[in-house]
Amino acid sequence: MLVESPPEQRAASAPAPPNRRAIRVLGLLVSVVVLVLVALASIAVGAKELSLEQVWHGLFGASGTYGDVVVADRLSRTVLGLLAGAALGLAGAVLQALTRNPLADPGLLGINAGASAAVVTAITFFGVTSLSGYVWFAFLGASAVGALVWFLGGSRGATPVRLVLAGTAISAALYGYLQAIMILDDAALGRMRFWTVGSLASGSDEAIKQVVPFLLAGSLLALALARPLNAMAMGDDTAKALGANLNRTRALSMLAATVLCGAATAACGPIMFVGLMVPHLVRSFTGPDLRWILPYAAVLSPVLLLGADVIGRIVARPAEVQVGIVTAILGGPVFIFLVRRRRTAQL
Amino acid sequence: MNRLSAENVTLAYDQRVIAEQLSVEIPDNSFTVIVGPNACGKSTLLRALSRMLKPNEGRVLLDGQVIQSMPAKKVARTLGLLPQSSIAPDGITVGDLVGRGRYPHQGLLRQWSAEDERVVQESMARTGVAELAERYVDELSGGQRQRVWIAMALAQQTPLLLLDEPTTYLDIQHQIDVLDLCADLHEEHGRTLVAVLHDLNHAARYATHLIALRGGSVIAQGAPKDIVTAGLVEEVFGLRCQVIDDPETGTPLVVPAARTARARGRAEKTGAARAS
Amino acid sequence: MKTNRAVRTPGGLSFRLDVRAFTVVVLLLAVALAASVVLIGTGDFPMSAADVLRTLVGEGDAGQELIVNELRLPRVLVGLLVGASLGLGGALFQSVSRNPLGSPDVLGLTQGATAGALTVIVLFSGTANQVALGALVGGLVTGFAIYVLAWKRGVHGYRLVLVGIGVAAIVTAVNGYLLTKSDIVDAARAVVWMTGSLSGRDWDQVWPLLALCAVLVPLVLAHSGALRMMEMGDDVSYALGVRVERVRLLLMLSAVLLTASATAAAGPVSFVALTAPQLARRLTRAPGPNLVAAMCMGAALLVGADWVSQRAFGADQLPVGVVTGVLGGVYLLWLLVTERRAGRI
Numbered sequence: 014m015l016v017e018s019p020p021e022q023r024a025a026s027a028p029a030p031p032n033r034r035a036i037r038v039l040g041l042l043v044s045v046v047v048l049v050l051v052a053l054a055s056i057a058v059g060a061k062e063l064s065l066e067q068v069w070h071g072l073f074g075a076s077g078t079y080g081d082v083v084v085a086d087r088l089s090r091t092v093l094g095l096l097a098g099a100a101l102g103l104a105g106a107v108l109q110a111l112t113r114n115p116l117a118d119p120g121l122l123g124i125n126a127g128a129s130a131a132v133v134t135a136i137t138f139f140g141v142t143s144l145s146g147y148v149w150f151a152f153l154g155a156s157a158v159g160a161l162v163w164f165l166g167g168s169r170g171a172t173p174v175r176l177v178l179a180g181t182a183i184s185a186a187l188y189g190y191l192q193a194i195m196i197l198d199d200a201a202l203g204r205m206r207f208w209t210v211g212s213l214a215s216g217s218d219e220a221i222k223q224v225v226p227f228l229l230a231g232s233l234l235a236l237a238l239a240r241p242l243n244a245m246a247m248g249d250d251t252a253k254a255l256g257a258n259l260n261r262t263r264a265l266s267m268l269a270a271t272v273l274c275g276a277a278t279a280a281c282g283p284i285m286f287v288g289l290m291v292p293h294l295v296r297s298f299t300g301p302d303l304r305w306i307l308p309y310a311a312v313l314s315p316v317l318l319l320g321a322d323v324i325g326r327i328v329a330r331p332a333e334v335q336v337g338i339v340t341a342i343l344g345g346p347v348f349i350f351l352v353r354r355r356r357t358a359q360l
Numbered sequence: 361m362n363r364l365s366a367e368n369v370t371l372a373y374d375q376r377v378i379a380e381q382l383s384v385e386i387p388d389n390s391f392t393v394i395v396g397p398n399a400c401g402k403s404t405l406l407r408a409l410s411r412m413l414k415p416n417e418g419r420v421l422l423d424g425q426v427i428q429s430m431p432a433k434k435v436a437r438t439l440g441l442l443p444q445s446s447i448a449p450d451g452i453t454v455g456d457l458v459g460r461g462r463y464p465h466q467g468l469l470r471q472w473s474a475e476d477e478r479v480v481q482e483s484m485a486r487t488g489v490a491e492l493a494e495r496y497v498d499e500l501s502g503g504q505r506q507r508v509w510i511a512m513a514l515a516q517q518t519p520l521l522l523l524d525e526p527t528t529y530l531d532i533q534h535q536i537d538v539l540d541l542c543a544d545l546h547e548e549h550g551r552t553l554v555a556v557l558h559d560l561n562h563a564a565r566y567a568t569h570l571i572a573l574r575g576g577s578v579i580a581q582g583a584p585k586d587i588v589t590a591g592l593v594e595e596v597f598g599l600r601c602q603v604i605d606d607p608e609t610g611t612p613l614v615v616p617a618a619r620t621a622r623a624r625g626r627a628e629k630t631g632a633a634r635a636s
Numbered sequence: 637m638k639t640n641r642a643v644r645t646p647g648g649l650s651f652r653l654d655v656r657a658f659t660v661v662v663l664l665l666a667v668a669l670a671a672s673v674v675l676i677g678t679g680d681f682p683m684s685a686a687d688v689l690r691t692l693v694g695e696g697d698a699g700q701e702l703i704v705n706e707l708r709l710p711r712v713l714v715g716l717l718v719g720a721s722l723g724l725g726g727a728l729f730q731s732v733s734r735n736p737l738g739s740p741d742v743l744g745l746t747q748g749a750t751a752g753a754l755t756v757i758v759l760f761s762g763t764a765n766q767v768a769l770g771a772l773v774g775g776l777v778t779g780f781a782i783y784v785l786a787w788k789r790g791v792h793g794y795r796l797v798l799v800g801i802g803v804a805a806i807v808t809a810v811n812g813y814l815l816t817k818s819d820i821v822d823a824a825r826a827v828v829w830m831t832g833s834l835s836g837r838d839w840d841q842v843w844p845l846l847a848l849c850a851v852l853v854p855l856v857l858a859h860s861g862a863l864r865m866m867e868m869g870d871d872v873s874y875a876l877g878v879r880v881e882r883v884r885l886l887l888m889l890s891a892v893l894l895t896a897s898a899t900a901a902a903g904p905v906s907f908v909a910l911t912a913p914q915l916a917r918r919l920t921r922a923p924g925p926n927l928v929a930a931m932c933m934g935a936a937l938l939v940g941a942d943w944v945s946q947r948a949f950g951a952d953q954l955p956v957g958v959v960t961g962v963l964g965g966v967y968l969l970w971l972l973v974t975e976r977r978a979g980r981i
Contacts, residue, residue: 120805165973182742189906192831193958199824206815206823285805335816338809345806349785352798374789412874436877443871447734449864452923463865464877468858472642472652516876 037305040298044312048095048319055091055319056084059326092221094213094319094336096228097281100273102314103235105288106295106306107273110242111266118289119274122180123187125283127158128275130187137194137201148223151279152272158183159271211282211337213322224276231272232311238266239303246301284337286344287314293351317343361424362388363552364409364439364520369418371404371576378404379576381418386520386569391546391553393563396573397597402556403444403524405573409554410441410522422520436464440518442509444525448497454508455493458484461515483514487541503534510541521545523555527562535559539566560597564588564612572596588612657920657929664916664932668716671939675715676708678946706838714837714901715942715956716935717845719908721898723916723934724856724927726909728891731863731925732884734793739910740895743800746904747807748778749896750830753903754811757826758818765840767829768900775896778807783888791884832905832957834942841901848897852890857927859883864924905957908934937963 056071057063063071063083070076071084101119108117119125131154135141141150165179195202244257252259277284291314292306299305318336321343325334364386371379378401386392386409394402407413408420411427420427427435440461448457461483462476484490487507492500497508506526513521523542527535543566546553557563563570564584571581574596580587593601593614600617607613644650676692677683681703683691690696691704726739733743740746752774756762762770783791786799811830815823862883865873870880895909915937916929941959948959 189958192827193954195827196831196955196958199820202823202827203820206812285809334813338813341805341809345802345809348802348805349799352795352802353785353788410875412871432874432879433877436875439875441871441875443869443875445869446872447867447869449867449923451921456923457868460865460868461876463861466861469649469651471650472644473650474644476650477642512872513875 037299041308041312044309044316048312048316051316051319051323052091052095054323055094056087058323059083059087089221090213090322091319093280094322095315096221096225097213097277097284098287098315098318099311100228100231100277101284101287101318102291102310103232103307104270104273104277105314106292106303106310107235107238107242107266108270108288109292110246110303110306111263111270113246118286119270119278120184120283120285120288122162123158123183124155124162124180124271124274125278125285126184126187127154127156127161128152128278129283130154130190131157132279133191133194133201133205136204137198148227148276148279152227152275155275155278156271158187159267159274163267211284211340212335213281213318214333214335221280224280227272227276231269231276234265234269235273236307236311238262238269239307242266242303243301246303282335282337284318285341286348287318287340290344290347291317293347362386363423364421364554366405366408366415366420367418369408369415369420371401371408371413372416373404373413377416377576382576382578383418384409384571384578384581386552386554389546389550389552390569391543391567392555392569392571393567394554394556394571394573395558395560395563395596396579400573401576402573406441406522406524406554406556410439411435412441412443433464436516436518438518439520439522440513440516442513442521442523442526444528446509448505450498452497453493454489454495454497454500454511455480455484457497457508458489458493458511458515461512464516479517480515483511486514486545487511503530503537506530506534506538507541510538514545518551520552520554523553525556525558527557527559535562542566560588560593560614561606564614565606565609584612588614654920654922657922657926660916660919661929661932664919664929664936668719668932668936668939671936671943672712672716675712675939675943675946676704678943679703679708710838710842711834711836712939714841714845715834715939717842717849718834718898718902718905719912719935719938720853720931721845721849721894721934722905722908722938723912723930723932724853725891725894725898726934727913727916727925727927727930728856728863728887728894729909730913731867732791732793732888732891733796734867735797736914738793738797738800739913740891741904741906741910742804743782743797744802744804744807745775745779745782745800745892745895746899746906746909747804747811748781749775749899750904751778751807751810751814753829753900754814754826757829758814758822761822764836768841771900771903772896775899776892778803779888779892779896783885791881791888828955829903830957831955832899832903832960833955834902835955837902845897845901848893852894853931856887856890859887860925860927863887863927867924903955903957905938905960907960907963908937911963912937 053065053068057065057068068084070078071081072088104119105117108114108119108122111117128151131150132147134154135146135150139146139150141147161183162180165183191205195205241252241257241262244252244255245259245262247255274288292310295306295309295313299309318340321339322336325336325339328334362385366382366384368381368383369379370377370381382401382405384405394405396402404413408415411420414428422430422435422439459472459476459480462472462479465476466472481490484493487510489504489507489511492504492508497505500508506529510523510526513523526538526542530538539562542553542555545551546568567584569581570584570587572579572587572592579596580592588603589612590601590603593599593603602615602617603612604615605611605613641653641655642650643653673685673688677685677688683700683703687696687700688704691700692709696704722740729740729743730736730738732738749771752770752772753767755774756767756770760766782796782800782803785803786792786796788795815826818826862873862878865876865878866880866883867873874880898905912934913926913930916926916933919933920926920929938956938960941963942956945954945956945959948954
C-alpha cells in the first residue's frame with residue numbers, strides 16, 4: 014500500500030540544491046509568521062471581540078482592565094493550542110514514518126482512545142478530577158494501547174493496513190467501554206461528553222505547566238529522530254546497511270509518539286486528524302525528508318488546531334463548537350481524498 | 361470467421377490510453393501467444409478479450425456477438441481466463457477450489473451434479489494435483505498453486521482459455537511444466553489457448569500463432585518460424601540478438617547480443633546478425 | 637476433513653450439503669430458540685420453560701398470556717431478528733470487503749444511524765418511532781455516501797474499509813457535537829439509545845423487521861454462490877460469469893438495509909455484526925461467507941447477551957449492547973492475536 018511518490022518527491026530525496034533549500038527556509042519563516050497571526054486571532058476572536066490594540070495592551074502592558082483579563086484567559090488557551098498542536102503534528106509525522114504508512118495518525122492507531130479510556134477510568138473509579146491527575150492516566154492508557162497496536166499490527170512485520178485495523182478495532186472496543194461507564198455513572202457522563210470531543214477551553218496556567226515538560230521532551234526526541242527515520246524510510250535492509258539501529262529507532266519513535274499524544278490528549282481530550290493531515294500537506298512541498306517535515310509539522314499543526322478553534326468559536330456564537338469536532342469535520346474529507354487518490358493495486 | 365476477435369478497439373484505464381484502433385484475430389484451435397516489452401498493452405489486450413476491460417471504442421466479438429452484450433454465465437461457459445491476481449479464500453481445500461470452476465454450469469437447483477464431480481476429478485488429474493485434493497491451498501508451493509488455478513480454469517470446460525502470464529513467479533521446471541500442460545490441452549483437445557508470456561523463447565517454442573505488440577499496436581503476427589527474426593526482436597524489444605534454430609524443436613531461438621567486450625569474434629557475428 | 641455431501645435426485649436436481657456447517661446451523665438455531673424461551677421466562681414474574689412453551693401454544697392462563705404475548709415475546713422476537721440481521725449484514729460486509737474487520741461498526745454505518753437518531757432526540761425530542769425512523773434514514777444515507785466515496789472504477793475492499801473509517805470519524809464528530817448540544821436528560825437518553833437496548837420493544841418493531849427479512853434474506857441467499865466466487869478476486873469471479881459490480885451493489889444495499897433497520901429497532905448493538913460471522917466461520921470451518929450460520933449466530937449471540945445482562949445486572953439495568961460490546965471486544969482481541977499468529981489479515 015505504499016504511495017507512489019510524485020516526481021517532485023523523488024527528486025527531493027536527492028540532496029537539495031541551494032535554491033530549494035532557501036525556498037524551504039523561507040517557507041518555514043512564512044509559516045511561523047502565519048502561526049503568529051493565527052495565535053493573535055485566537056486571542057482577539059471570541060465571544061468578546063478585542064481590537065489588536067487591546068490584545069497588545071493585554072500582552073505587554075496588562076493593567077487589569079476587562080480586556081486584559083480576557084486576554085490572559087485566552088492566552089492560556091492559545092498556548093495550549095500551540096503546544097498540543099505541535100505535539101500532535103510531530104507525533105503524526107513520526108508515526109507515519111515509523112509505520113511507513115501514510116494513514117497513521119494517533120487517533121486512527123487508537124492511542125487517543127486509550128488515553129480517553131484511561132481518563133474516564135480515572136474520573137469514575139479513582140475520583141481524579143485534576144488535570145495533573147489525568148496526565149498520568151492518559152499516559153498509561155496511551156502507552157498501553159500504543160504497545161498493543163504495535164504488537165497486534167505485527168510489530169516488525171507490521172503492514173500499514175494491519176496497524177490501522179488493529180488501531181480501529183481497539184478504539185471501537187474502548188469506546189464501547191466508555192459508553193458502558195457513561196450509562197452507569199451520570200457524573201462521568203456530565204464530564205466525559207465534553208472531554209471526549211476534544212477542546213482547548215480547559216487550558217489554564219496550571220494545566221499548561223503540567224504538560225509542558227512532556228511536550229518539550231517529546232518534541233526534542235521526535236526532532237532528534239529525523240535522521241534515523243529517514244534511513245528507515247528506505248526499507249529495513251537498506252537502513253541496516255546504512256548502519257541505523259532499527260529496534261532502537263522504532264522503540265524511541267513509539268516512545269516519542271506516545272509521550273506527545275498522551276500529554277496532548279490529557280490536556281485537550283482526543284483530537285483526531287491533526288496528526289494525519291498536516292504531515293501530508295507538508296510532505297507535498299518538502300518531499301520525504303523528515304528533517305524538513307518535522308519542523309514544518311511542528312509549526313503548521315498549531316496553525317490548523319488554533320484555526321479550527323477560532324472557527325469553532327465563530328460558527329456557533331455565542332456558543333462554541335469544540336475544536337476536536339471541527340478538526341474531524343475538516344480532516345475526514347482530506348483522509349477520504351487521500352485514500353481515493355491512491356491506485357487500487359496499491360491499496 | 362474466428363470465434364474470438366477484437367475490432368478496432370481503443371483501450372484505456374481512465375484517461376490513460378493503452379492502445380488505439382487495435383484489431384486482433386485469434387485463430388481457432390491455435391495456441392496464440394502475445395509478446396512484447398513491458399507496458400506494451402499485452403495484458404490489457406487480454407483483459408479486453410476476456411471482457412474484464414470494456415473498450416472505449418470498437419468491440420470484442422465472441423462467436424459473432426459483442427461480448428459485453430452476452431449473458432455473463434454463457435460467456436463463462438465459452439471462454440475461461442486465468443488472471444494474474446487471484447485470491448485463495450482462507451482455509452479452502454484444493455478440491456473445493458477446483459470445484460468452484462463449475463460455477464457457470466450450476467444453478468440454484470443444480471448445485472453439484474455427477475458431471476461436476478467427474479469434470480473436477482479429471483481436471484485435477486490432468487494438472488497433476490489429484491493427490492493434493494484434500495490439502496489446503498495456503499500450504500502449497502507456488503508451482504502447485506498455479507497448477508491448482510489452472511485446474512480450476514479447466515473445470516470451467518471452455519473451448520477458449522486465456523492465460524495472463526501463467527509462468528510468472530515459477531521456477532524454470534515449473535514454467536516448462538505449465539507450458540507443456542498448455543500445449544497438451546491445445547493438441548489433444550483442440551482448445552484455443554491465448555497466453556501472455558514474458559519469455560520470448562518460450563513463446564517461440566510453444567506458440568502456433570504469435571502476436572508481437574509494441575506501444576499498443578501489432579508489429580507482426582503469424583507462425584513463430586515465419587516472423588521471429590533479429591530485425592523483429594530489435595524493433596519490438598530494442599534488443600540486438602541473433603536468431604538460431606532451437607536444437608530441441610527447430611523453432612526460433614533468440615540469443616541476445618553480448619556486450620562487445622565478451623563477444624566471441626564479434627565483428628563477423630554482429631555483422632551476420634545485422635545482415636539476417 | 638471432507639464433509640461435503642452431494643444429494644442428487646433422479647430428475648437431474650442436485651444439492652450440496654456441508655455436513656458440519658449444517659450441524660452448526662441446526663445447533664445454533666436450537667441455542668437461539670432455547671435462549672429465547674429462557675429469556676421469556678426471565679424477569680420480575682419468572683416462568684418455567686414449560687410454562688412459557690405452554691403459553692406460546694395458547695394453553696397458558698390469562699396473566700401468562702399477557703406477559704408472554706404482549707410484553708416478552710415481541711422483545712425476544714426483536715432480539716432474534718436484530719441479531720440475525722446484524723449477523724447477516726456483517727457477514728456480507730466482511731465478505732465484500734474481504735476483510736474480517738469490515739463490519740458496519742468499523743465502516744461508520746452504525747455511527748450514521750446513530751447520527752440520525754441523535755438528531756431526532758436532541759434537536760426534535762422525538763418519539764421512539766421517530767427516533768427509529770431517524771436512525772434508518774441516517775444509516776441509509778451514510779451507506780450510500782460510503783459506497784459513492786469508495787467508488788472508483790468499482791469498489792475495492794480496502795478502499796471501502798478505509799473510506800468507511802474516514803466517514804466514521806466525521807460522523808462520530810457530528811455525534812459528539814450533538815451530544816454536547818443536548819441537555820443532560822436528552823444526553824442520557826441518547827447514550828442509552830447509542831448502546832443498543834431491547835427494553836420496551838413491542839410488536840411495532842417486530843412487523844417491519846420481519847417483513848424486511850422476509851424479502852432480503854432469500855434475495856441475499858440466492859446470491860451466496862456468486863459471493864463465494866467473489867472471494868477469489870474480481871478477475872476470477874468475472875471469468876466465472878459473475879456480474880461482479882452488480883452483485884456487489886445488490887448485496888451491499890441489502891446489507892445496509894439490514895443493518896440500518898436493525899439499528900433503528902434496537903440501537904447500534906455493538907460488535908454483533910463484527911463477531912457473529914467470525915465465530916460462525918470458526919465453528920463451521922468452511923470457507924465462504926457462511927451466511928446462514930452467521931445469521932443464526934447473530935440471533936443466538938444477541939438473545940444470549942440479553943439474558944446474561946438481565947441475569948447479571950437485573951432486568952433492564954444495563955442495555956444488551958454493553959454485554960455484546962464486552963463479549964465482542966474480548967473476542968476481537970483474541971481474533972487479532974490468532975490472525976497475527978496465522979500471519980493473516
